[in-house]
Amino acid sequence: MAKLSLTYRFLRAIGLNYSEEEYGQIGPLTVMGKLFSNPYHALLLSMMDWVIFDPIAPRMLRPWLLRRMGAKVAKGVFIGDHCRFDQNHADHLILEENVHIASGTRILCHLRDLTNYRIGDDYAKLPYKIKQVRLCKGSCIGMESMVMPGVTIGEGSIVGTASLVSKDIPAWCIAVGSPAKAVKFFAEKESQIK
Template sequence: MENKNKKLSLTFRMLRALGFNYSETAYGNVTFFGVIKKVFVTFRNNLLESWMDCWIFAPVLPRKMRPWIMRKWGCKVGKGCFIGDHVRIDIGHADMITLEDSVSIAGGTRLLCHQRDFSDYCVGDDYMKLGYTIKPIILKKGCLVGMESFVMPGVTIGEGAVVAAGSMVTKDLPAWTVAMGRPAKVVKQIPDRVK
């Protein structure tokens, strides 16, 4: 065990000398070759990301190309989804993002599966040494996330729910509701259609 810790410390010292400031708490199993692999994966992901908003593919971007790219990153994307321009996802945790059928995500939205864990953060602590909270995101069938919104880790947006533009969703939203604000709060229940 001591030999393994010594090896990790040596790896971290080497990475820090090269300018990488990894938190040992958050990235305890980082190796030099792991970082090299990450460079190549990041290159591939950046290439795919550049296709997300490429004007050449404009006619097929929202319903064909962007869902396909998100699947390549590891997201679970259902049928008939609409992904607007400049939508950004947590590529490092793409496998934790689920979009059920007919989900619509408007332009500029961010889907984040990780954030720093501030639960034990105190005066004098080093922010860079904090660990992360990592949780999945689930967007249920037919929901809509409005422009420039943020969906934070651990959130499930219910079936048919509508998130207003510019909102920050920090907690689960029930099905067939309208939510808005930062943090997003339910402001309306969507009614049944009267026949």
């Protein structure tokens, strides 16, 4: 095993059990940056559900706050109450025009890499996979759903309530379940067929 950086050893000494791959090569300035950005992002996330902002929250405040966290949020995006976004990796989130995210949805952009996990290994030492999540134009995520890292939800698709989206969803369909699967595809409008 390579020699660990002083910063990484300090993090371990104070009880923070981060993966060596992720934190073994960072310096003190990176740690200080995280120290200040994490509470800032936590404050932005908490502001999404402040009752005082209810009239403007879904279409104005929540998309604006998500942009402050680094997400790419287009016009017309609706974000319901009590949604949770990947606080430290929001810059990997892309919400295209007129995306609708219903209440209680959770969207993640990182997860542990289990590729080399073996019996006797320490889960906390595993590195993270950080992957982009894209919700394409006009897509809709139902209440209490979870969207996993690396997923693209196609244009105009609707994800049913309480679904777990772990793989890409094609355009113009309804997808439901855990894991979410396309159960119905929408037909073209008759005026478009002619």
